[in-house]
Amino acid sequence: MSLYSFLSHGLRLASSVQTCLSPNKMVLIKGSLPLKSPSLAILNRLFQTSCSRYGLMEFFDDEKNWGADEVRVGRAWKAEELRLKSNQDLHKLWYVLLKERNMLLTTEHYYEKMEKELFPSPERIDKVEESMKNLEQVVKERNKAYWQLEVSSAEDGCRPVRRERNQFGVMVDRPLTEHVEPETDSNRVRPARPYASPDVANFLKLKHEQEKTERNREARRRHRHVVGLLRRFPDLDLDMLREQYPDVDMDRVRRDKRIRGNHEDRLSI
């Protein structure tokens, strides 16, 4: 399977590919390398084969974990580790992760909705989802690299989108479609300015006010934080603070009366 044929859902230049779902599912252990034709002994050492449960029982965990208070697992896959893997390995790993997530969601639903009990080790779901996110990121990187090499530097193989206002006046990415003839005012299906209405204007006014208030509050929070730091640690390096909190105005912070204690000598900071 070539690099590009694997990537993403459907490529213009991709050769046809079988979806890779081998019946004997092999899970690569982290850090081990895939071998071309390993003997059974080596295979057993380097690979961990998932146990031979098939079908719907894959929606459930190992029987030894049923009813356990805690299930100990490793960490999520990092993007750096996944970048070292071949496309076939990533493809297999995706299905392993997908099945694992389904299993965890099934178990979580059973515990929390059916039994009204706490689901043991819920962080497992986050770990699987983080791994899936990283894997998708790596695949997208490879896909983009392929398209830029083979097609053009502007292409990344994704559907073209345009950033514009929707009917609520909010900026969104609108997926573009192809037209036989260019869109004009006469043949336009969708209004050119769907957000042009007094209600939307009012809504946007309120929304912007809300956002501005939140921004101001955030800025004040940061200012107060730095003031608190200086009150507790008066000898802090101001340049370091400036570097760490670039948005905070240090002159204003130094003038703030909250950084002074009730001592006369602190007035001259």
Place this chain on the structure above:
Amino acid sequence: MSTRLYPLYQRGNPQLRIFLPNFWMKLLKPTHPIPSNAVQFMVSPEMTKHDVKQYLEKIYNVPVVEVNIANKMGKLRRTDKGYIVKDDDLKYAFVTLPKDMTFEFPNLMSEEKKQERSDQMKEIERVKDTYKKDQDRFKDRPGVPTWFN
């Protein structure tokens, strides 16, 4: 088979294929008695019957005879602050397996385990009660140690 944006299909191109499907499916324990060859799922709200069938057949190697889909609207409820909010809509899939196949939802929590958990909860409640009683006894005399009579 994916919630991502599909690329534009142009005529003459190979068929669009999904290599990394990201739909989820939960296998549910049926609340009502159902036939032994029927299975109940909760699925991603974007999934269709065909998606469910292909998902089970291709990823899980489970033969599927028929899929029925039911959408359930999320409840409207009032929050503590008085706002009316709507819960997420849910999609259920009722899958029929071939006649000769049976599936029974396994017992994930044995009776002993349930008993153990309820005992633990009872113990926690008992400790809480004791603590509250001690607090109440010296409510009028703060700072007095509990051994003082």
